Amino acid sequence: MTAAIPDISFRGVSKRYGDVLAVDRVDLDLPKGAFVSLLGPSGCGKTTCLRMMAGFEQPSKGDVFIRGDNVTGVPAFKRPVNMVFQHYALFPHLNVGDNVSYGLRQRTPKPPREEIAKAVDEALSMVRLSGYGQRRTWELSGGQQQRVALARALINRPAVLLLDEPLAALDRKLRHDMQIELQNLQRNVGITFLLVTHDQEEALSMSDSVCIMKDGRLVQIGTPRELYDEPVNGYVADFVGKSNFFAGTAGRAHEGLIDVTLADGMKAAGRASKSTARPEQGSLVLVSVRPEQIRLVAATGDLPNGVAFRAEARVLNRIFLGEQTEYIVTHERLGDFMVRSPRQGNQATAFEIGDRVAVGWSPDAALILAKE
Ligand SMILES: Nc1ncnc2c1ncn2[C@@H]1O[C@H](COP(=O)(O)OP(=O)(O)OP(=O)(O)O)[C@@H](O)[C@H]1O
Ligand SMILES: [Mg+2]
Numbered sequence: 001m002t003a004a005i006p007d008i009s010f011r012g013v014s015k016r017y018g019d020v021l022a023v024d025r026v027d028l029d030l031p032k033g034a035f036v037s038l039l040g041p042s043g044c045g046k047t048t049c050l051r052m053m054a055g056f057e058q059p060s061k062g063d064v065f066i067r068g069d070n071v072t073g074v075p076a077f078k079r080p081v082n083m084v085f086q087h088y089a090l091f092p093h094l095n096v097g098d099n100v101s102y103g104l105r106q107r108t109p110k111p112p113r114e115e116i117a118k119a120v121d122e123a124l125s126m127v128r129l130s131g132y133g134q135r136r137t138w139e140l141s142g143g144q145q146q147r148v149a150l151a152r153a154l155i156n157r158p159a160v161l162l163l164d165e166p167l168a169a170l171d172r173k174l175r176h177d178m179q180i181e182l183q184n185l186q187r188n189v190g191i192t193f194l195l196v197t198h199d200q201e202e203a204l205s206m207s208d209s210v211c212i213m214k215d216g217r218l219v220q221i222g223t224p225r226e227l228y229d230e231p232v233n234g235y236v237a238d239f240v241g242k243s244n245f246f247a248g249t250a251g252r253a254h255e256g257l258i259d260v261t262l263a264d265g266m267k268a269a270g271r272a273s274k275s276t277a278r279p280e281q282g283s284l285v286l287v288s289v290r291p292e293q294i295r296l297v298a299a300t301g302d303l304p305n306g307v308a309f310r311a312e313a314r315v316l317n318r319i320f321l322g323e324q325t326e327y328i329v330t331h332e333r334l335g336d337f338m339v340r341s342p343r344q345g346n347q348a349t350a351f352e353i354g355d356r357v358a359v360g361w362s363p364d365a366a367l368i369l370a371k372e
Contacts, residue, residue, distance in 0.1 A: 005068040007032050007160050007192040008053050008081070013062035014216075015048050022048040024216035025062070030160065035186050035193045037203035039239065040213030046196045047086060049213075050162045053194070054083040067159070082158035084149050086165045086196070090137040097133030100124060100151045123151040126185060143174040150185070160192045168198065179206055200240055204228070212236050220275065230274040234286040234369045244294070244337040246287040250279045250368060258368045260287055264333045268309050270366030284371040291340040293365035296327060299356035307360035313337075315355045325350070329357060 006029035015023040023045040030036055038046045051057040052064055055076035063072045071079060082103075090099050101120045104111055111119075124130050127147035137145060146166060153161055163182075167175045183206055186193045197203050203210045204224040211221045212235075220232045224240075231237040234245055248268065251259035257269045258278065268287055272278040279285045295303050299312055313329040316336060327339045339359060344350060351357055 004032055006030050006065075007067060008194075009065040010049070010052075011063045011065070013049075013052060013059045013064060015045070015052060015057060016060040021216050023052070023059075026216075026218045028211065028218060028221070030192055030194055031208075033190055033192055034208045035183070035195070035206060037207040037210045038194060038196045038213060039198075039200060039203045039210055042198070044213040045216040046213060047164055050083060050164055050194065050196060053160070054081050054162055055079045056083070080159040081162060082153040082156050082160075083162040084153050084164065084166050086168070090145055090148055090152075092137055094137070095133065096124070096129070096135045096137065096140070096148050099137065099148055100133075100155055102152060103156045119155050120151075123155040126154055126189065127151045128181065141174075142170055143178055146170065146178065147181075150182075154185075154189065154191075158191060160194065163193060163195045165196050165198065167202070175202075182206065204240065210240075212239055222275070226275065231288070231367070231369065232273060232275045233372055234288060235372060237286075237288045237367065237369060241290065242338060243288045243290050246289075246334055247371065248285055248287055250281055250283050250285045252281060253278060257363050258285075260285060260368055262287065262334065266311070266333065268366060269363040270368040271364060273367050273369060276370070279368055279370050286369045286371050288367045288369050289337075289361050289365055291326065291338040292324075294337070294339040294359050294361050296329070296339045296341050296351065297358050298351075299358050301358065303358060303360040306362045308363050309366070310358055310360040313357055313359050315351050315353050315357055317353060318351065327351065329359060331359075 008030040010026045010028040013023060013026045040046055052059055055074055058073060063070050066079060097120050100123050101116050104116050104119060120133060124132060127150050129144060129147055167178050170178060179202060209221060209223055210227055212219045214235055220227060220236050227236055227240045237243045246262050248260040248262040251261055257271055260268045260270065262268055270287055295307055297303055303310055311331050311334060313331040315327055316330050317328040319326045323343050324340045328336055329339055330336045
């Protein structure tokens with residue numbers, strides 16, 4: 001069986017603007033029908049990647065493939081790809097219907113009027129705006145305008161839709177509604193989606209896979225779960241969810257675990273991430289422990305079985321989160337760290353600010369990651 005040909009592939013793609021290397025040797029495959037997110041801090045090259053996929057920019061190096069064909073150098077209007085821009089702009093002088101049909105009306109030969117009207121109706125119905133065709137754009141809410149921008153891209157029936165932070169301007173509630181709508185839309189229409197976002201929760205909750213970028217490079221690509229449980233380095237662990245990091249030096253490896261000497265000679269052990277090679281003995285590492293993996297008991301209490309690391313600490317702050325309580329505890333040598341404890345019985349919070357506590361974690365919950 002041959003693997004399906006990806007809708008879009010990058011092979012060694014770089015983009016240079018003068019002194020700035022905006023995208024640096026990126027290899028990437030967008031599987032057909034997938035929902036992929038591109039996540040990374042401002043300026044890391046996300047928009048530039050999208051623009052090269054859409055054909056608005058050409059790579060300085062490397063090749064872009066669409067469904068197996070090398071399209072490097074092929075202009076945007078000849079690619080089966082549509083982009084919804086970071087700062088979407090509807091044409092203010094056109095009503096909703098004319099905004100949506102814009103792409104079709106630019107075609108030569110221009111499709112017949114009835115065909116355009118039918119396509120507009122279909123596109124508006126996909127984004128749940130049936131009957132809004134005659135509205136002026138300023139008569140719409142932010143979310144509705146965003147959906148018009150989507151319909152304007154969908155009417156071209158692209159194989160791939162590139163969405164550059166389409167939800168950034170929306171308030172929390174609307175953003176959440178639109179996230180669900182985007183997911184439904186993608187499932188129903190079967191188009192490959194690439195979504196750029198700043199928002200890690202958005203990326204994790206919506207996508208089949210997530211690409212993490214930093215300084216023009218693709219650091220890791222994986223399912224949300226892979227990125228969370230098996231990050232390649234501290235950057236990914238920090239970017240995807242919350243984690244505590246303790247710097248140390250890798251020691252001996254035994255029985256699948258690695259010993260680490262932390263600050264002031266404290267000892268810990270953990271496992272290497274499955275996504276990367278085991279850190280070498282003597283190398284600088286970060287021990288990464290997720291807040292929900294840290295066990296918290298009274299200073300006089302016993303930690304559960306299987307917990308191999310114990311440190312005495314003091315509660316600095318606590319935040320009630322319903323089913324969980326989030327504590328910030330401080331240790332004289334390890335510094336502050338975050339613990340998330342599930343609610344026990346009817347007790348909303350088990351510890352008060354100032355309480356002496358003991359924290360620990362099992363070696364399986366501690367990831368030993370290379371320090372960059
Ligand atoms: N046309 C251009 N000319 C010169 N430099 C550019 C150009 N476009 C982008 N850059 C630079 O390339 C880098 C990547 O920019 P890009 O727009 O891809 O980032 P981004 O990840 O989309 O950021 P943001 O999250 O802020 O939108 C930045 O340093 C940016 O200043
Ligand atoms: Mg951008």
